[in-house]
Amino acid sequence: MVPVVFRAGCPDCRGSFELTASALRLAIGATSKTTFYSFTCPDCGAAVRKPAGERIVELLTGGGVRTLRLHSAVQ
Numbered sequence: 001m002v003p004v005v006f007r008a009g010c011p012d013c014r015g016s017f018e019l020t021a022s023a024l025r026l027a028i029g030a031t032s033k034t035t036f037y038s039f040t041c042p043d044c045g046a047a048v049r050k051p052a053g054e055r056i057v058e059l060l061t062g063g064g065v066r067t068l069r070l071h072s073a074v075q
């Protein structure tokens, strides 16, 4: 299996780095507004959360990133 790395940036320290799939988490909500990916900045330790569009979701799930499916409490 080819290891996949994802380029990411930190809004806190403005660092730019590459993360492996195991460093990322993807949460898929009911709408695109509640779909995001998160990681811990390796430079400053900040917990970063960014919205994930359709293409990013495809990229991350295809790369083996752990995915959490969020369910709306009110149906």
Ligand SMILES: [Zn+2]
Pocket (backbone or CB within 6 Å): 010, 011, 012, 013, 014, 015, 041, 042, 043, 044, 045, 046
């Ligand atoms: Zn940072």
